[in-house]
Amino acid sequence: MALSTLILTFTFIILAYYLYQRFRFKLPPGPRPWPVVGNLYNIKPVRFRCFHEWSQIYGPIISVWFGSTLNVVVSNTELAKEVLKEHDQQLADRHRSRSAAKFSREGQDLIWADYGPHYVKVRKVCTLELFSPKRLEALRPIREDEVTAMVESIYKDCTNPENNEKSLLVKKYLGAVAFNNITRLAFGKRFMNSEGVIDEQGKEFKEIVANGLKLGASLAMAEHIPWLRWLFPIDEAAFAKHGARRDRLTRAIMEEHTLARQTSGAKQHFVDALLTLQEKYDLSEDTIIGLLWDMITAGMDTTAISVEWAMAELIKNPRVQQKAQEELDRVVGYERVLTEMDFSNLPYLQCIAKEALRLHPPTPLMLPHRANSNVKVGGYDIPEGSNVHVNVWAVARDTKMWKNPLEFRPERFLEEDVDMKGHDYRLLPFGAGRRVCPGAQLGINLVTSMLGHLLHHFNWAPPNGMSPEEIDMGENPGLVTYMKTPLQAVPTPRLPAELYKRVAIDI
Template sequence: MSSVEIYSEAVDAMQGHLAAAAICIAVLLSTWMLFRKIHRFNKKLEKLPPGPRPWPIIGHLHMIGKLPHRNLALLSQRYGPLMSLRLGSVPTVIVSSAEMAQQFLKTHDHVFSSRPAMRCAKNMFYDSIDVTFAPYGHYWRLARRICVSELLSPKRLESFRFQREEEVSVITIRSLLEECATVSNPVVDVTKTVSAVVVDILCRMTFGRKYSDNEGYDSRGFRAMIPQVSSLLGAFDIGDFIPYLEWMDLQGFGRQEKEIHKRADGFYEKLIEDHLVQKGSQETRDFVDVLLSVYENSTPEVNLGRDSLKSLLMDMLHAGTDTTSTALEWAMSELLKRPLVMKKAQEELEKVVGLNRKVRESDLPHLPYLQAVVKETLRLYPPAPLMVPHESMDSCTVSDYEIPARTRIIINAWAIGRDPTSWEDAEEFKPERFMGRSVDVRGQDFELLPFGSGRRGCPGIQLAMVVVEFVLGQLLHCFDWRLPDGIQGPDLDMSEKFGISSRRAVALLAVPTPRLPAQAPEPQCS
């Protein structure tokens, strides 16, 4: 073998050794970088609240189930009232106690006042420009101010008192009385009845008129559309949590949302045009008139576009009807299970109102037990069992845990209302717990948060409470109620179906018997 060949083989061998060494170094560097990354990730996890180990890709989405508020409450019993989850690729913190809720909604409210991007809000609420889903900022503050000062102010709500009293006392009660007069022991669909009266009240206040069952967004009417919107708003959309799957629309939510938006947009456009044509001809200005006045008198500081008007009107209709009708059907459910509690509420009504007339809104402040029944209902059945998610705008330390920026915060109002550390006999329906107690629903008492708290608290609390107390009081005062033959209180189906509000899974049926004279006076316009 020549010296040239020997040299060539030596060079090849050296190159092979160098290549092997380079590969080894690359593997070692990659391994070292991977371990450093894992170490940093574990260090980051150490600062987060405790929680179960996530699965690859889906994280903890498989743990949500059909009733997320109940499943998350069970998980929180194991991991604590501040629990860390990863929903797909989205870091999420679950809050399940009054103490922790106060940290997020009061102490650090300025950090957690934004909303995460949600496809349902983008598709149905004009790219999230309503009050409920808009991210925190100048536009949201402007829209909320308009709602609070122009639409939901005490003066504005008082101007609609007659419409509310007429819908409940005259139209709904008269319809039930006629049914009792024509049919012996009629079985009434209470769910449908309370939903109908709430929709009619909100339509008259918002649009200036009512819509029949085959009117509204389409031939199915508002009453069919509202539960569908509620279901979509409460759904855990895979596309929100695993973004690269959004285009596939695996659950079909995106298609449904766009169909609803198309029909709703056509309805609201026609509604606005009709109000422009009839401008100045109505005695009482409805919400559309008020918003058009703001729209037409826009300034650089207060400037709303047409889509903003439509998104705010959608808020008024859907948020107002779904939450109040849900509270009413659960209140009636609990009272039908507990005739003695119903009797006690009726005795208070008889003492304050008498049996010669119907209830008026002015009677409500003098009915503390009725108010306690409503509060107890909202404690056990908050209108939104999982509040609309918050999102952190910056990193923040809460109870020694580090909450990173852009973390989704889910507050489990259902779990907080049933927390045994806050409530004695937490699972029992006991209105008496509120008698002589100052706990209120307006967001200052964090053990009771049916309407949220802080900057993102519901601006329509006053309207919701008036409608729920008035409708419930009128139904109890005008009728005795019992379950249909063959059903006892303990046998009543109390199962629920989840949405942004948690409604009964099956309609509530009951038999009314009139309590008042047939000619009890109706409310008069004042």
């Protein structure tokens, strides 16, 4: 009896709060929420598609209730500009789940920090120091080394007589590049050897990443219905153990770099940069560790995901693949391999990267912004504490802004130059405003380089017996858009054999 009374009381409180919000504020329209759970049971697994469908019914700005938390989703260019430019400061905070709060030490990093003095400071470190043009250029040999290692690995496998005309799992090779590249940029460490064997420190690193994802996913229901959290208590011991394990590995690498700097001077890797700048910017150890893991989290999967989608589109569109190869043959030729210095002479290749990021942004809903005050967007109220999502996947399909938006046609960017680093609100794969991704140029360079090498070195076709139209272009649910069915493809070498060898570089 007491339990039923308690449930009824809580239900009444939630309904009263919902009605209070409805009458006090002019909220955006949206699907009718259920008591307690809101719209949680209405949301389809691939959320950005679900929200896009709802925007076709209710309009380009909608209310979606995650339990008792209001989430506002905007789906066109004009509203994205309002959120990310005109009301950027009022919407620059972050909603931190309990897991994000634990991982970031209550926002001591960059990704999960609220807007304020700490965020401004670490943002400055990232913009002026870590992702400066000078540092990106100094780290270019690492990127080119890892991409040529990928080419060598694909060549060995596709020319192996046992694999004659067999398809390869493209994700395997892209993931190796992303893994090795980000660990070398951040830590100055290549945990994986040329045979694909990961050392003990690398195994520990991968286990920490996997465990972090597991812990973060385990609290979903409790996050959406805060007053039910007593039913889903956070496992303080598990988070403490994970944090200690992560910090132990990171500190060990930091100590290695500190000793190395005493004998050979500072390197360009991010861990060296942060340790060198620690006193200048008054960075705590928590912030240094948080920033390093921000880069790993943001950079490891997104690059590989973007290139896999691009390759799927190129196999589905042989015309585009052939046109890109003609450009590469004309500019790079058959006697050397592509370098990042060639990019400026390869406009069509750059357009392919841009078109792939338009159709398949790796983080289609971005991370939610949280309102730090009451604000109006699109004529509707967004109360303080609400979360705001920009559906960049839907924005890039806005028929008012894009001609034939569902078509993969890189030529659109030759006809009109569209910035994708946050200055043009039609195309937002890296966000915009105060929370734009500071590593956007690094991501663009790596995606372009991987695509260029894959196209220059190989012709790509679907598996035998499959037509290009049969490639599954569906997405897996999640914060980032993995392909629902990982891409299988048949590569055929098209350059002299000596151009498939990796030249290892140690910096």
